[in-house]
Amino acid sequence: MKDCRVTLVVKDNKVNMEGEDISMIELAEMCGALQILTGIRALKLGADIEEVKDNLLDVHLAAMRIVEQKGADA
Numbered sequence: 001m002k003d004c005r006v007t008l009v010v011k012d013n014k015v016n017m018e019g020e021d022i023s024m025i026e027l028a029e030m031c032g033a034l035q036i037l038t039g040i041r042a043l044k045l046g047a048d049i050e051e052v053k054d055n056l057l058d059v060h061l062a063a064m065r066i067v068e069q070k071g072a073d074a
Helices: 024-046 049-073
Strands: 005-011 013-018
Touching: 024 049
Parallel strands: none
Antiparallel strands: 005 013
16 A cells, blocks of 8 residues: 555544545555454453454444445435
């Protein structure tokens, strides 16, 4: 992956993202890396591996439902 940047900002309960020099595929790769880091952190804090996997899968599936819905609305 080439050098790129993603900035996430939460304001008034809304998440906004800005990206520099990043494609959709590279952004997806970064999201995957963030999931890995989140899962490892949760395990270090004492979470059960099955709970971590279930939660990360729930987040992924919810995101895909939103993508499908927004795609249908386009």
